[in-house]
Amino acid sequence: MRPIDLGGLGIRNLEIMGWALQMRWLWIEKTKPNRPWAGLEVPVHSNTVALFAVSVVTSVGNGENTLFWSDRWLHGCSIENLAPNVFKCIPARLKKARTVKDALHELTWVSDIRGALGWQGLVEYLDLWDVLTDVILHVLVVNTTDDTHHWKFEASGNFSSKSAYRAFFAGSVSFEPWKRLWKSWAPSKCKTFIWLAIRNRCWTADRLQKRGLSHPARCPAVRPRRRDSPTSTHHMCLRPTVLV
Structure with a gap:
């Protein structure tokens, strides 16, 4: 069921194709938040959520449509990756709701941290503080444009189910002949x-x-x-x- 250039016969794997089609819901929810169903619990597979999280890179404008803790907006990475010990101390509801604009306003992100960080978490917290210093001025004072989200598997930056399906085979060995x-x-x-x-x-x-x-x-x-x-x-x- 792999693509022919990866050694298969090009037969569609219906399970993986279903994951790729589900990913369109996440993309529309991210790029068109005015949809009536946006913000509701979308019934998608965990593999779909995981791939989507690493496939979308966000350029922050006004910070109103970018999740502070989980989106990949800070130098192409998410805070979950940059400061995993800090991320563990954030309540789940805030991870899914706190936008960049809200988090940077009066340093609200600091009050989101609950519980003891430990020495590793404290080091990550101080590094995160330094990184966010310049971002506060950029988002809250200078930039008034909307956030833009880029699908990294397409040169145009726009999502397609075809590229999402192909992304599930990333890392496979190519079939040269x-x-x-x-x-x-x-x-x-x-x-x-x-x-x-x-x-x-x-x-x-x-x-x-x-x-x-x-x-x-x-x-x-x-x-x-x-x-x-x-x-x-x-x-x-x-x-x-x-x-x-």
Whole structure:
């Protein structure tokens, strides 16, 4: 079910496609907060929420449509990543509701912290204070434009379900010969056989043996002196076969 350039057959994985389609709800909620259902609990999968959180980078304008604690707005990172020990001390309801504008107004973000930080949390708190010093002037005094959100998997910065689906395969190993294989003029059954051979998925004797299935003890298409040769995909396709 992987894309053909990643070694698969390009068949859509319906579960992952469903996650990608759900992500559009999160994108619309973020970019068009005036929708009637915006702010309600959107029923999306946890994998959708996790990928969306790392895929959207925000440029803060007036700070009214950017979540202070969870959005990636501070130098391309979220405060959750920059100060994880501080983030743990924030109530869940404030994580989902506190905007950048509200948090920076009279340093409201400081009062959001509940409980003891510990020495690591204190270090993160002081570093966060220094980073936010210049941001306060920029957001509350200078900038009056709206916040803009960028989908990093598209050059245009706009969300698409296609790029979201593709993003779920980020980090997969590429399948180098895919163009020479699938763009050739060979019949489909030949392409499929070559694909299986490259992936070592042909049901040769060695593969049958590994799974405890019935298989010939030797390759029947070689001379007696080579009867111990294993019947494998490599042996079948690459070695010169000498018929009996």
